[in-house]
Amino acid sequence: MDIGDRSELSLLDLDDLLTRGIEPVEWLVPRVFQRGGLYQVVSYAGMGKSLLMLDISQRLARGIEGLPGAAIPDGDSTSSEALTVLYIDGENTRRIIMSRLQEMDVRGLNRLKYASMPTLLPLDTERGGAEFVAHVRHVQAEVVVIDTLSRFVEGDENDAATYAALYRYALAPLRADGVTIIRLDHTGKDQSKGARGSSAKNTDVDGSWIIRGEKNSSRFMLVCDKDRTGDLAPVVPIRRTQEPLGHVATMLGDSTPPDGFLAVDFTGVSDYSRSTQKVLDENPERVREVIAILDRIVGEDESLGFDKAQACLRGEGERVRDGVTKAAVAVRKRRIAGT
Template sequence: MRASRQADGIGYVFAADDPFTGFDFDAVTPDALWAIERLQSYTEQSASGTGMHVIVRGALAGVTDRNRRDHFEVYDQARFFVVTGAHLPETPTTIEPRQAELHEVVAHFLPPRQQGGDERRPPVAPAEVSLSDGQLLERMFAAKNGAAVRRLWEGDTEGYPSASEADLALCGHLAFWTGGDRERMDALFRASGRMRDKWEREDYRTRTIERALTNTTQVYRASWERSEEDHMNQTEDPPDQGDMRRGDASSAPLSISIPFVDWADFWARDRSDPEWVYDDVLARGRGHAIYATHKQGKSLLALFMAARIATREKGVVVVYLDYEMGEDDLHERLEDMGYGPASDLRRLRYALLPTLPHLDTEAGGQALAGLLDQVGRDYPDHHQVVMIDTMGRAVAGEENSSDTFRAFYAHTGIKLKRRGCTWTRLDHGGKDPTRGQRGSSGKGDDVDLVWRLARTQDGVTLHRDAARMAWVPERVSFHLEQDPLRYTRIERDWPTGTMEVADTLDRLGVPLQAKARAAQAALKEAGEGRRKQVVVAALRWRRQQQENTP
C-alpha cells in the first residue's frame, strides 16, 4: 500500500479478447483536440501530464496495420496503459462505442501507405468556421467560381461524367468552406439539390466525403476574414498558410475573442417586450422543458400553443420540429382546433419528420442555425420560437444520459439562447413523474424553466419543477374544450378545501384583508386548523368574490 501511494495510477493491458481501443496523444495539439471531440468517450490526462488518453469500444482490425506516427499512438492489444483517473472535464465518464469515429481518427493520423512506401497526406484537420450556413453559402456563391458552384449546388451535373463525380465536386467545395468539418459537409449536402437516395448509403457517403477531404490541401479559416469586397474576389484556394493548416504544435497560440457586455448598450436597450410569448408558460428568450408520461397530451398542448402564437402574436414566427407525427395526424389535429384552408398559418414554420442532423452534434446545431437564418430572412425583425417534439428522437446520444443533454446545450441550446430565441423541448417522464424527467437528474440543466405536465379530469396542469426566474407561477392549469379543440386557462386553480375554509372564515368573522397568519390562528383556535396554502387561497377567493359583487 505504501508503494501504491507513490504510483501514477493503475495499469491496464489491452488484449485481443476485450472490446477496447486506447488512443495516446503525447501532446495536446489542435489535431489531438479535434480527435478528442470526435471520439467523445472517456478521456484523461496521461501520467506525463503533457498528453491525453482516450479509451473507446472498437477494434483496429481492418482499419490499420500500424500503431504510431509522430505524437500519436493507438492500440487494441498487447499494450500497457497507465490509467491515471485524471478525467478531462466535458468528456464522457464512460467508455463509449465509437467504431466509425475510430476509423475516421485513425485514417487522419495513420493514412494508408501509397505504393512504394510513401504515405498520403492525411486530410486537413477541421478548422472552426463561425459562419452560419446562410453566410457560408453566400460567400461560397460570391467567390470567383461561385456561379459554377451555385449550379452544382442546385443539382446541375453539366460538365461532369456522372452524378457521382458531381457529388464529389460539390463535397470538394464544401470541404474547403466548412473548414473540413465532415458532419457539416454532410448536413449541407443534404440541403442541396444534389441530395438523392444514394447519399443515404453510408459507404457511398463516407467514401465521397473522405475522398473530397483527401483531395483538399487547404480549408477556409477565420483568420482569412477580410472585407466583403475581398470576398467577392475570393478564389477557392486562399493564400498558402504552410504547416499551420495542419494545426501543428508549433503554430502560434489561438486568438480568442469573447464578446464582453457593452454596459452603455446594456442599459440603453429597450426591454419593454412582454416577458411571455405564451402567458405564464413560455417565457420570452428562455429555454423550456415540458415533460410528461406517455399519452398525457404534451404534444397536443405544444401544437395548440404554437398555432396560437403564430396566428395571434404580432412579430413572432414559430419553427416547429415534429419528429413523431405524419401529415394526416397534423391535419386532423389542426382541423379539430378549427384551422383550415382560410387560416393564415404562414408564421408557423412546421417541419414534419425533419432530416436535420442530430441536435446534440455540431452538424445538427449548425443545420438548425442555418434553418433559422432562412426563417429570419423570410421574417426579418420577428422573434423566433422553436419547438422540438420530442427530444428523444432529435438526438443521437442516450436519451436518459446527462451527457446527451450537455452536448445538446453545447451544440444547439446555447446557440438558440445567444440568438434570443424562445425554445422548448418536449421530453418523457419516468414511471413516477413526480420524481422528474426520465433518466439523469441533470437533464434540466440546459433550460431556464422545467414544466411537468399532468392530465386532469378536464384538461392538463403544468407544475413548475424548476425555474431560474422568480416570477414563474408554481402551476398553470388549462381546461380542454371541444369543437373547436382549445385549451382555456383556469384563472385560479383552487386547492381542495378552499371554499370550505372561506365559509369558515366568514363564519368566524375574519376580516377580508386579514393576513394568513391571523387567519390560521383563528382557524386553529376554532379547531379548524388547515395548511397555509389552503388558507392563503381561501383569503384570495373571498376577496375575489367581494370584488365581483355588483
C-alpha cells in the same frame, strides 16, 4: 494566441444596465414562457403535451394570445405581432397534424413552419447541431419547438454528456440569437422527478413544466418543476375546449388552490375506506379538481351520490375514473356534514 478571428465576448456594461434597471418581461405565454427562454414540457405519453404545444404554436404564429386566460403580470407585456414558429415533430404524422388543426378551425398559418418526421442529423453532434441552427436561421424562426427531444439525439438518454453536447452544438447558438426554445419530453416511472433519463436535462433550462392529470381528461395542470427566473407560476390549471379544439388557462396563481380546490392534505387520513384513501394519497390534485366541478354544478347538495356525480361529470365532457369520483363524493359529503 491569435484571437483576432474569434467572436467577441459580448461583455455587459454593468453600470449602464444598473442605471436603466431591470427591463419588464416580454411573455409568449404569461407566467409560463418568456421570450428568449429555454423550456421543457414533460409528461407521460398520451397526456396531450403535443396537442397543447401545437395550439400555443399556431396562436403565436397568428399573433394572438398564446394561452387565453393567462393574465399578464403588472408592468410586463406580450408580443402583439405574429411570430415565426418552427415546430420540429418526430412523433406525429402529417395526417394527425392536419386533423388537429382542422379541429382547431384555423387558417393563416404562414408563420408556422412545421416539419413532420424530418430527417435531421442528431442535434447532439457538431454537424447536426450546426445544420439545425442553419435551418432555424434560414426560416428566421423566433420560437422553436422540439417534439420529442429523444427523437433528435443519438447519445445515451442517461448520460449527461448527451445534453451537454446538445446545448453546446444546437441550443446555445440559438439562445444567443434570442430564439425561444421549447422542448417536449417524457417523464420516467416517477413523474415527480421530471423528465426521464439524466438529471442534466434540467440543468440548462430556464423553466421546466410537468403535465399532471388523467389521460383523456379535459382538465390538467402545468406544474412548475424548475424556475430559474423566479417569474413563473407554480401551477397553471388548463381546460381543453372542444368545437373548436383549444386550451384555456383557468387560473395563473401563486400558492392559492385554483377554482375552489380544497386546501386540504388528504394523505394519512385514516377514516376513509382503504380504496378511497389510496386514491386520495395518489391523486389528490385530480380529486380536488373533480370536487370543484361538482361544487359548481350542484352546490352544497349533500345527497349527491356516485351515479349522479358521474352523470354531472359526463355532462361537462369530463372522463373521470370511478375511484376518483367515489373519492370526491366521499370528501364532499364529509365536508358538507362538517365532520
